[in-house]
Amino acid sequence: MKKEHNKKCSLLATESFGSFSASVMAVLVGLLFGLVILLLTNPSQAVYGFKAILFGGLSDMKNLGQVLYFATPIIMTGLSVAFANKTGLFNIGASGQFITGAFAAVFVGVKVQSLTGVSHWLFALFMATLVGAFWAVLPGVLKAYCNVNEVISCIMMNYIGMYMVNLLVKNFVFDVRKNQSMAVAKTAVSPKMGLDSIFKTGYSTSSVNAGILVAVLAGIIVYIILEKTTFGFELKACGYNREASRYAGINEKRSIVLSMMIAGALSGLGGALLYLAGSGKSIEVLDVLAAEGFNGIPVALLGLNHPIGVVISGIFIAYLNVGGFNMQLYNFAPQVIEVIISVIIYFSAFALLMKGFIMRLAKGKEEK
Amino acid sequence: MEYIIEMLGITKEFPGIKANDNVTVQLKKGEIHALLGENGAGKSTLMSILFGMYQPDKGVIRKNGQEVKITNPNDANRLGIGMVHQHFKLVHNFTVLENIILGVEDTKYGKLEMSAAREKVLKLSEMYGLMIDPDAYIQDITVGMQQRVEILKMLYRDNEILILDEPTAVLTPQEIDELINIMRNLADEGKSILFITHKLNEIKSVADRCTVLRKGQTIATVNVADADKEQLSEMMVGRKVKLQVEKEKSNPGNPVLKVENLSVKGRTEGKNSVNNVLFEVRAGEIVCIAGIDGNGQTELVEAITGLKDSIQGKIILNGKDITKMPIRRRTLSGIGHIPEDRHKHGLVLEYTVEENMVLQSYFEPRFQKFGFLRFDSIKEYAKGLISQYDVRSGMGEKTVVRSMSGGNQQKAIIAREIDRNPDLLIAVQPTRGLDVGANEYIHKKIVEHRDSGKAVLLVSLELDEVLNVSDRILVIYEGELVADIPADEANAQELGLYMSGSKRREQ
Known part of the structure; x- marks a missing residue:
């Protein structure tokens, strides 16, 4: 019995468990804070509203499907930010990579008619990945060779990307009536793979599609690259200690550029998965940066930059979003819902600071 | 026997490690006392306690037989304890004089009053053979010189007990010789010096007595004249150590x-x-x-x-x-x-x-x-x-x-x-x-x-x-x-x- 207890204690003190429990704590604190905001804004409906957030995503199969649909793009941008973080870079340019990738996918989806069947879709994804990676080359090169802070160059690339995509959409794939990009060909839309028949309530189907599988697959691949391969070993070494990597003969400049490109590719693919989802979403010609890019940052943070963690936290945040829609039933204005969700997300990320605290607590207990 | 500073039975524990375990060091007036020990033996912790940066868990500090509490470096300073850290605490774009008076400036109507300070610094410098130029900038003088500025800083504050933390680590052999002379001069004038080191040569050449620490405990306090280097190193490490590297004559090839x-x-x-x-x-x-x-x-x-x-x-x-x-x-x-x-x-x-x-x-x-x-x-x-x-x-x-x-x-x-x-x-x-x-x-x-x-x-x-x-x-x-x-x-x-x-x- 004694032994058992010791085992438990050492489990508490392990790094991964500490991280995991910190994430859970963070989420709980975030939710609590959200409840406080609810109580302040609309006390009579607060409890119902909170219930809607908590259980809305689980209320029926359709809603669960919607959760997965909303999770797809932010998992991708979350992976993008997490990958860059693991390799010592801060990819705040996910937004630009996301929208340029999305445009590439839409362009292929509308203009390339020669491809049939699923190959059309795959080609669109491939081009989006490529363009997303390309959009990250410049910040990577500037960082590696001129020591220009990637945050600054990424932000500039975000704006260049947004305005350029607006221009390109208007010039090539514009639907004048809706002030947005044209719908893509049927063959370019993500296949449903039967998911729609699982995630439906009555005849009302959800928008879930193969995109979520691609996102999960991407998470697994990123995990394998980072943790199992020599390539990931090099990239992480550069992230942790650029000078030591140089000493060990790793081409640290190349590694930085490649890290940025992979991060960009993930974001670009995310853009494609959102706009090829077949849910009727098109690129709108607005002077607004793609929010999915920035949402990737809290997703990565909450997932502790671990690829599998990112998949989970992406689903969690999408879950809050879907729950939030249900709050409209209780007379909450959409803006208030947005605020509450943001508060939960950001407070969760904040509360991760408690990670160190928990670790120390667990260690202290073990000694006694 | 009269001791100017005594640290008796000092125990200091950090999470997971006993840095000092019932350590006793007694410093006589006018002596040069070495504190010898390996890295992690607890020398720095002990000196930090004496200088007021840590509080001991157990044990007392006495000055001239009276128990004193040292809760911060200002207390230490008031008791006449000064310290030269291994990494000097000097402002590089200030002159020597400005560095020395920093923190204890004389002012008149809000303006710095330097002439008295200058006189005192020059007098001290001459008295102990420090040979410093009060108007030189720190960034322009050698490391050895900078160290003397640190020593002067302590003297200027009328400190009687001087702690030197690994003072020779940054010096050339000639500078070390000069430092040793300075330390002797200081001791002759009645200052007491406690210096931390793990170099045996220096102890042999300058110290009167030596306290050896190992793994947080006092091993012994010995008269340096009575012990040879091999004995000291054995006390420090806990086993026989070959100070001379054993090797055959080289036989260079291509x-x-x-x-x-x-x-x-x-x-x-x-x-x-x-x-x-x-x-x-x-x-x-x-x-x-x-x-x-x-x-x-x-x-x-x-x-x-x-x-x-x-x-x-x-x-x-x-x-x-x-x-x-x-x-x-x-x-x-x-x-x-x-x-x-x-x-x-x-x-x-x-x-x-x-x-x-x-x-x-x-x-x-x-x-x-x-x-x-x-x-x-x-x-x-x-x-x-x-x-x-x-x-x-x-x-x-x-x-x-x-x-x-x-x-x-x-x-x-x-x-x-x-x-x-x-x-x-x-x-x-x-x-x-x-x-x-x-x-x-x-x-x-x-x-x-x-x-x-x-x-x-x-x-x-x-x-x-x-x-x-x-x-x-x-x-x-x-x-x-x-x-x-x-x-x-x-x-x-x-x-x-x-x-x-x-x-x-x-x-």
């Missing part, structure tokens, strides 16, 4: 490394940090580059290993020109490099021991297959090195390197670099910050590497190490090699003259 007219650009325009350097290292010999820090050793090594570009000259390894080769190919051509700064270059601190052990070889077929790391063989390899080189850590090969002690981090690097069996081993200050026991071990490994017929290029700032380990000594001064002497013909005095630039070989 040249392994040839450096021809190599120059490296300096940080400031127009001045090369390495200038037209020419030398060779042959198989089976240890060549040491001696010199005061900042005379181009770092840049020279970085040029050879490829971390820095050279602007002129050739580097030839085993007959192959490697001047333009990238780092990885140089490493594979047979260079092992124990870098000067283990945290900056030698290790990825967030990685585990096993990951760091393969930092130079993870790409070899034995550690990867189709680009996937072979964790089993990496683990096995790391375990082998850990036991062979006695790398100690909390969780074996899975320990994150950041959490290990400096000595064990260094051992890990040495294991990695020597195990690759390089034709040329470049070791830059391999014992920096390590204690006698670890020094002995590392020196032994370096000599073994030489004896297996390989070439070793050693860069060191410590004259003991230079004289003890090497077969041939090159002295570098302002980026140029000014001496090339067989080790058995060299002595510290002569090397010191070369190192300070007062002597150079005939061209």
Whole structure:
């Protein structure tokens, strides 16, 4: 019995468990804070509203499907930010990579008619990945060779990307009536793979599609690259200690550029998965940066930059979003819902600071 | 017997470690008392307690027999206790005088009043033979001078008890001699000096008594005149230590490394940090580059290993020109490099021991297959090195390197670099910050590497190490090699003259 207890204690003190429990704590604190905001804004409906957030995503199969649909793009941008973080870079340019990738996918989806069947879709994804990676080359090169802070160059690339995509959409794939990009060909839309028949309530189907599988697959691949391969070993070494990597003969400049490109590719693919989802979403010609890019940052943070963690936290945040829609039933204005969700997300990320605290607590207990 | 300061039964515990365990040190008036111990023996903690930076868990401090409480450095100052830290606390763009009065300035109507201070500083400087210029800027004076400014700072504040933390670590042999004279002068004038060190020579030459600490405990307090160096080191380490490196005479073979007219650009325009350097290292010999820090050793090594570009000259390894080769190919051509700064270059601190052990070889077929790391063989390899080189850590090969002690981090690097069996081993200050026991071990490994017929290029700032380990000594001064002497013909005095630039070989 004694032994058992010791085992438990050492489990508490392990790094991964500490991280995991910190994430859970963070989420709980975030939710609590959200409840406080609810109580302040609309006390009579607060409890119902909170219930809607908590259980809305689980209320029926359709809603669960919607959760997965909303999770797809932010998992991708979350992976993008997490990958860059693991390799010592801060990819705040996910937004630009996301929208340029999305445009590439839409362009292929509308203009390339020669491809049939699923190959059309795959080609669109491939081009989006490529363009997303390309959009990250410049910040990577500037960082590696001129020591220009990637945050600054990424932000500039975000704006260049947004305005350029607006221009390109208007010039090539514009639907004048809706002030947005044209719908893509049927063959370019993500296949449903039967998911729609699982995630439906009555005849009302959800928008879930193969995109979520691609996102999960991407998470697994990123995990394998980072943790199992020599390539990931090099990239992480550069992230942790650029000078030591140089000493060990790793081409640290190349590694930085490649890290940025992979991060960009993930974001670009995310853009494609959102706009090829077949849910009727098109690129709108607005002077607004793609929010999915920035949402990737809290997703990565909450997932502790671990690829599998990112998949989970992406689903969690999408879950809050879907729950939030249900709050409209209780007379909450959409803006208030947005605020509450943001508060939960950001407070969760904040509360991760408690990670160190928990670790120390667990260690202290073990000694006694 | 009258003691000016007594620390009795001091115990100080940090989470997981007893830094001081019932330690007693008694300082007589007018004596020079050395505090001897390895790294981690608790010397610094003890002095921090005396200087008021930590509070002891148990034990008392007495001054002139009266119990005192020291809760912060200001208390210490009031009691006449001053400290010179290992890293000086000076403002570089202030003058000597400004630094000395900093914190205790006289003012008149809000304006600085310096004339009285200047007089006092000059008087003190003369009295103790410090020879300082009050109007010189700190950035323009030598490290030895800066140390005297620190000592003057204490004297200016009328401190009677002076704590010196590893005062000789940064000095040349000549400067050390001068410091020893100054310390004697101070003691003759009735000041009491407590100085921390792990160098036995200094204790023998200057201290009256010596307290030895080991693992947080007082081992003994002895009269220095009654103990010899071997006894002191045995007390310090807890076992017999060979101070003299045991080695056969070298038997140099073919040249392994040839450096021809190599120059490296300096940080400031127009001045090369390495200038037209020419030398060779042959198989089976240890060549040491001696010199005061900042005379181009770092840049020279970085040029050879490829971390820095050279602007002129050739580097030839085993007959192959490697001047333009990238780092990885140089490493594979047979260079092992124990870098000067283990945290900056030698290790990825967030990685585990096993990951760091393969930092130079993870790409070899034995550690990867189709680009996937072979964790089993990496683990096995790391375990082998850990036991062979006695790398100690909390969780074996899975320990994150950041959490290990400096000595064990260094051992890990040495294991990695020597195990690759390089034709040329470049070791830059391999014992920096390590204690006698670890020094002995590392020196032994370096000599073994030489004896297996390989070439070793050693860069060191410590004259003991230079004289003890090497077969041939090159002295570098302002980026140029000014001496090339067989080790058995060299002595510290002569090397010191070369190192300070007062002597150079005939061209």
